Amino acid sequence: MELLPFGPVVLIDTAGIDDVGEIGRIRVEATRKILAKTDLGIIVLEPCDALQPSERELLNSLKAGRIPFLVVVNKCDSGEIPQRLRSELSTIGVEPFAVSARNGSGIETLRALKIQSCLKDFDAGTILGNLVHPGDVVILVVPIDLAAPKGRLILPQVQTIRELLDSDCITMVVKERELRAAIGLLKRPPAMVITDSQAFLEVAGDVPRGVPFTSFSVLFARYKGDLNVFLSGIEEMKSLKPGARVLIAESCTHHQVADDIGRVKIPRWMRQTYGGDLKFEFSQGANLPADLSGFQLVIQCGGCMVNRRTVLSHIATCQAAKVPITNYGLVIAHLLGVLEEAIKPFGLSARVSRKSAPV
Secondary structure, X not given: OEEOXXXXXXXXXXXXXXXXXXXHHHHHHHHHHHHHHOOOEEXXXXXXOOOOHHHHHHHHHHHHOOOOEEEEEOOOOOOOOOHHHHHHHHOOOOOOEEOOOOOOOOHHHHHHHHHHHHHOOXXXXXXXXXXXXXXXXXXXXXXXXXXXXXXXXXXXXXXXXXXXXXXXXXXXXXXXXXXXXXXXXXXXXXXXXXXXXXXXXXXXXXXXXXXXXEEHHHHHHHHHXXXXXXXXXXXXXXXXXXXXXXXXXXXXXXXXXXXXXXXXXXXXXXXXXXXXXXXXXXXXXXXXXXXXXXXOEEEEOOOOOOOHHHHXXXXXXXXXXXXXXXXXXXXXXXXXXXXXXXXXXXXXXXXXXXXXXXX
């Protein structure tokens, strides 16, 4: 839904945390997985005299994960929260808010003031950061191939266009075959060229010397994750040996095409570069497999369909399991031999060497 003036939000009503039995255990586990992608928690309590152990555990989990949250006490038809409950919550630094679903009291204040007060300090960062300035001409290279959705652009491309417009930049959108002609129309070189990762090699050949260029996926490696951690994952790729297990983590359930980037191209290019005995496995959705101990590398997709907290949770999970993690765009740039150029706009330098470029 749209929560003005903040913007689009996703509301998830969890299954609860106090179920019992086998089905209850599954419900509780589903609730806990939601925490990994939660930017704001709203904990709804009964107007009882004391916290349940499961409620206290959940509040402690939110605090330990540094997840902002509100505690809302429902059924407070008179507007009063039992003093014992209020006192117990205060001992853990929580100030509860009273609402009544029956008469509606407190609901509008909760929505308009309390929730937005928590969200106003929420900063998802920016895609381009300080890479562009008002008046800059930025060219976006958008291939229209089998993976391109019919009649529209993919979300990272749309979000990047919107941010460039907000930054008062002049934006040109072209296919890879029209890039050279587009550059020729300009009186001065563009301030930056941003391409789909799969067109890296074609774009690299047409971008004038000295013009920064990168890809949407590399931009999202920083916007949604941690660029330095992902670069460290690229460095670990050098040690991959025959038989190594590599997990391709797709955050959405997309329709696979004949030359799918995650399922086909990246495995093919990696086998050409590091040997044909690499074993690739795939996961889809917001959660990684519970056991990562057998993997030597995790390759995270661009994360365009999930929030930053989800990707950061994946990074933390991999670090806890001591498994390197990297990102589609950086892997492709590395394998195609343009990683140094792709990360140069961020003031970074590649620390890995590449074998012969795959085809």
